[in-house]
Amino acid sequence: MDNKKKPLLLFVDDSKVMRLAADKMLGREFRVDVAEDGAAAWSMIEKNPDYSVVFSDLAMPEMDGYALLGKIRNNPDEGIAKLPVIIVTGAENDDEARSRALSLGGTDFISKPFNSTDLLARARAHANYQEERKALARQAMMDPLTGLGNQRYLKHRLGQELALSARQQTPLSVVQLEIHQFNQFFLQLGKRRADMVMMKLAQLLKSVVRKEDSLARTKVDQFTVLLPSADIHGARRFVERAIKVCEKLSFQHRGRPQRLPVTVAVHSPGSSNDRSPDAIQKVLSDYMARAADAGAGTVVGDDDEVSAAGTAPVMGVEQALALIQAGKQRVVINALPDLKRQLMPLLKLMQQASSGQETA
Known part of the structure; x- marks a missing residue:
C-alpha cells in the first residue's frame, strides 16, 4: 500500500521500548x-x-493519559473530540484506573505486554470505524450541487479557524457573497x-481562493x-478578485446578455469582538442586509464605518464630500440611505421656501 494512503496512528508512552515495539508491529499497515x-x-x-x-x-x-483523554473528549473540534482513544494498561493499573479511563471516554483497552495480533486487531477495527465516520461527516457537510462545503461545514471550520487565530494571535476574515434578488434571478x-x-x-470562486482558505455554499x-x-x-483584496470573476459570468435572458448581480459582506473580528460563530454570522447578516438595500455591486464591511452590531453612524454631508474627495466613494454609497434621511427635511424646507417666494 502507498504509504500516504495508510491510516495515521499516534502511540503515546513514556517507555522507548514500548514505542519502538508498537512502531514495528503496526508499521506495515499504518x-x-x-x-x-x-x-x-x-x-x-x-x-x-x-x-x-x-x-x-x-x-x-x-x-x-487521563489528562490527555480529557483534553481530547472536551475539545470543541468534533473531529478531535471523537477520536478513538485506546488505553494501554500495565500491571500497575487496577480496575479503578480502568473505570476512571472509561468514564473519561476511553474507547477500548489493551494490556501490556501486548502482541502484534491484538495490537493490529484494535488498530484495524477503530481505524476503519473512524474512516467510515469521517466519510459520513463529509457527506453531511457537503452541498450536493456544487460539491463545496455547506453551512454545517462552514460553522465547523469557522470554529477551528477562530481557535487557531486566538492561539497564534493572527487575523481572520470572513467574506460572504450573495446573488442579489435571487428569487427574481431564479x-x-x-x-x-x-x-x-x-x-x-x-x-470561479474556487479559482481565486488560496489553499488555506475555506469556501462553502452556506445558503x-x-x-x-x-x-x-x-x-x-x-x-478587501480578495473581494476585488471575487467580483472580477463574477463579472466574467454572464448569462442570456430574452436574447440579451446579463451579468450576475451580487452583494458582498466583509468582516474581520478583532480580539475585542464576540468571536463566536453565531456572533460573526450576525454581523455578516447585518452587513448583507445593508448591502442588499443599497443594490447589486455593493460591498459592506468593517472599514465602511459599520459597527459590530450592524448599525451605521450618522454621516454628515460635509463628511460625505470629504470622503468623495479622498476617493472613498463606496463608503458614501453605502451611507446613502442615512444621507437621504438627513437631507429630506432640508429639501422640504427649500421647496416650501420656493413656493412661498413664487406666491409672493
Missing part, C-alpha cells in the same frame, strides 16, 4: 507517530487532523439554468469564504 508523554501528544493532535486512532499509556510525566432563468450558473460561480444564494491570516485589507 503510519505511526510516537510521543513520550501526553503534552507532546496533545501538541501533535492539535496540529494534525489526520489521526485515525490514538493509543495512550496512563502513567506518564508532564501530562498523563424565476428568470428557471431551476436548471440557475443551477448551472451557481455551479459555474462555485468553480441557496450565498457563498462564504474563510480567510485565515487575512486582515480587513487582505479581505
Whole structure:
C-alpha cells in the first residue's frame, strides 16, 4: 500500500521500548507517530487532523493519559473530540484506573505486554470505524450541487479557524457573497439554468481562493469564504478578485446578455469582538442586509464605518464630500440611505421656501 494512503496512528508512552515495539508491529499497515508523554501528544493532535486512532499509556510525566483523554473528549473540534482513544494498561493499573479511563471516554483497552495480533486487531477495527465516520461527516457537510462545503461545514471550520487565530494571535476574515434578488434571478432563468450558473460561480470562486482558505455554499444564494491570516485589507483584496470573476459570468435572458448581480459582506473580528460563530454570522447578516438595500455591486464591511452590531453612524454631508474627495466613494454609497434621511427635511424646507417666494 502507498504509504500516504495508510491510516495515521499516534502511540503515546513514556517507555522507548514500548514505542519502538508498537512502531514495528503496526508499521506495515499504518503510519505511526510516537510521543513520550501526553503534552507532546496533545501538541501533535492539535496540529494534525489526520489521526485515525490514538493509543495512550496512563502513567506518564508532564501530562498523563487521563489528562490527555480529557483534553481530547472536551475539545470543541468534533473531529478531535471523537477520536478513538485506546488505553494501554500495565500491571500497575487496577480496575479503578480502568473505570476512571472509561468514564473519561476511553474507547477500548489493551494490556501490556501486548502482541502484534491484538495490537493490529484494535488498530484495524477503530481505524476503519473512524474512516467510515469521517466519510459520513463529509457527506453531511457537503452541498450536493456544487460539491463545496455547506453551512454545517462552514460553522465547523469557522470554529477551528477562530481557535487557531486566538492561539497564534493572527487575523481572520470572513467574506460572504450573495446573488442579489435571487428569487427574481431564479424565476428568470428557471431551476436548471440557475443551477448551472451557481455551479459555474462555485468553480470561479474556487479559482481565486488560496489553499488555506475555506469556501462553502452556506445558503441557496450565498457563498462564504474563510480567510485565515487575512486582515480587513487582505479581505478587501480578495473581494476585488471575487467580483472580477463574477463579472466574467454572464448569462442570456430574452436574447440579451446579463451579468450576475451580487452583494458582498466583509468582516474581520478583532480580539475585542464576540468571536463566536453565531456572533460573526450576525454581523455578516447585518452587513448583507445593508448591502442588499443599497443594490447589486455593493460591498459592506468593517472599514465602511459599520459597527459590530450592524448599525451605521450618522454621516454628515460635509463628511460625505470629504470622503468623495479622498476617493472613498463606496463608503458614501453605502451611507446613502442615512444621507437621504438627513437631507429630506432640508429639501422640504427649500421647496416650501420656493413656493412661498413664487406666491409672493
